Amino acid sequence: MSVNTIVVGVDGSDGSTRAVAWAAGLARQVSARVVAVHTFEPLAHLGDMQPPYDFAAIEDAVRGLSLIHI
Numbered sequence: 001m002s003v004n005t006i007v008v009g010v011d012g013s014d015g016s017t018r019a020v021a022w023a024a025g026l027a028r029q030v031s032a033r034v035v036a037v038h039t040f041e042p043l044a045h046l047g048d049m050q051p052p053y054d055f056a057a058i059e060d061a062v063r064g065l066s067l068i069h070i
Contacts, residue, residue, distance in 0.1 A: 003032045010038040 008023040010016045020036060027034045049058060 003030045005035055006032050007035045007037060010036045 003026075006023045006027050008016075008019050010020060020034070023034045023036075026032070046053060046058075
């Protein structure tokens, strides 16, 4: 069996940062690619803003907080 792709969930937590690092290390060992998957739920952040809601601005603000650097 060969592994070509490793999919890892990313949510900005310490656990997901470790999972991405682990996946990257494994991918190097088996010559696979890593696909990081992250979802964005703008409705979870509505309490942080006042109407009118600018979902693009909400996403930009949240995206800036959840980047993972290895």
